[in-house]
Amino acid sequence: MQKKILVTDGIAEDARKILEDKYIVDLKKGLSPDELRKEIKNYNAIIIRSATRLTSDIIDSAENLVVIGRAGVGVDNVDVKTATKKGVVVVNAPGSNSVSVAEHAIGLMFALARKIPEADYSTKAGKWEKSRFKGIEIEGKILGIVGFGKIGYLVAKKG
Structure with a gap:
């Protein structure tokens, strides 16, 4: 089954096209925390920027999540401790900007x-x-x- 990636804050068009060659990529901007909590269950990966906060309860509800990608430098909007406890890898892009x-x-x-x-x-x-x-x-x-x-x-x- 093809892996699914949720993108919540937008990424460069070129990056999205590269991902779409191998994965199902869904762009869903402006999700409320409740909407994100329900939606994230359906994805193996999520790509966020600073607008999306991944709290412990959102990460806990992410049954299939394997990786959180932060398109940017910091990960202060991600509960890294909860992600690590669940075996979810958290990556960022230091120096990208x-x-x-x-x-x-x-x-x-x-x-x-x-x-x-x-x-x-x-x-x-x-x-x-x-x-x-x-x-x-x-x-x-x-x-x-x-x-x-x-x-x-x-x-x-x-x-």
Whole structure:
């Protein structure tokens, strides 16, 4: 019998297509905890993001569940202790969004240096205060990075 995967928070289209080559994949977003508790019984695996919480009672009701896949870094929304006790493997994707987070951090730094949020607000209010929002140039500045994990490293490399 073909294995079934429940996806509750959406995943990339390419990833879904790869899974569909070997498994039955059902996308069901926005399930309430009660709906999820009833639905999860029919699946061998579940892929979640941060919007879905897998509590002990939901995991306990998952009779056929073998693996919980967290499309993202943390597993704070999964009762790992209960899953482990039931023999359900919990996996995540550490570093999967490191590039996005590093680029976002760099983008925010540029926006703040050039006072883009303030200028946007002022312009939307019908004002034109060009000289007030010059900001500072980044050229020649030194950036101090606190912490040098994957994201800090990428900020240093890209910045």
